[in-house]
Amino acid sequence: MRLQQYISNTAADFESADLCFAHGTGNALDESVYLVYGSLGIDYGLSLELADRDLDEEEVRLLDERVSRRIRNREPVAYILGEAWFCGLPFHCDPRALIPRSPIAELIMNGFAGLLQGAPSRIMDLCTGSGCIGIACAMNFPTASVDLVDIDELCLQLASANSDRHGTSDRVRVLQSDLFERVSGRYELIVTNPPYVSAAEIKSLPAEFEHEPGLGLLSEEDGLQIPLRILRQAADYLEEHGLLVMEVGYSAERLAERLRDVPLLWLEFEQGGEGVMAITREQLQHYREQLN
């Protein structure tokens, strides 16, 4: 069988299996390319025409087994491959942490244009999971020191491995903490993609999400508990001109409604995505009462 034919057959199988494409790709063909190229170590930059060749029996066996895991078990491709891409960088990826996919990637790649007064020297990635956001920040701000904070020790092991992979360990620290509990000092930028999915929403998520750790998704109080805790505490950990950037995804409308009088700046994305807000330390202090 030819590689291009295998990819198009697999895309058709994915389509008819009614899979959810929300963990790195947005459609059946891209998902098929992701699985096949990733499994065979083909550069994702190579076109289907240039990559086309005969597949040997062993390759077909490997691919068939992985396609079956994707369809029967609804396993996300990133977990099958053990790798996900974020900000153009590869990250180790396994069910210890959520699969990287935050639209915050676009902000990192453009240096938080229009949001920061200069390159930040101290950055915190709160609720870091695999470490993708903080490590990508470290790569894009080469003189910054970055703290990766998570409550879960297993996530932090994965985040450390990712930091080693990208050679950032001299500037990137991991810290186990319930939000800010064990944090000290102040940061110019706190970036966070915390859990924000309500218990009711979790029940209705497609089966692919069941492979991800619940701790990475669930937030009580209709998804708002953790985002609100962060908003209430962040000012104490930001420098005078510091900024908090937080993704709240599905919960954006509920948060905006709850904090009607607080000037949350909802960011726009050229590459898709929504539900990410920014707020300065000054504003967090000014509106402290409304956050309670």
Ligand SMILES: C[S@@+](CC[C@H](N)C(=O)[O-])C[C@H]1O[C@@H](n2cnc3c(N)ncnc32)[C@H](O)[C@@H]1O
């Ligand atoms: C939505 S995942 C985000 C992972 C990563 N930032 C990303 O974008 O892929 C949320 C992360 O928050 C962590 N977490 C949950 N509750 C926490 C808490 N109270 N304090 C710190 N981290 C927490 C989870 O372990 C999980 O890794």
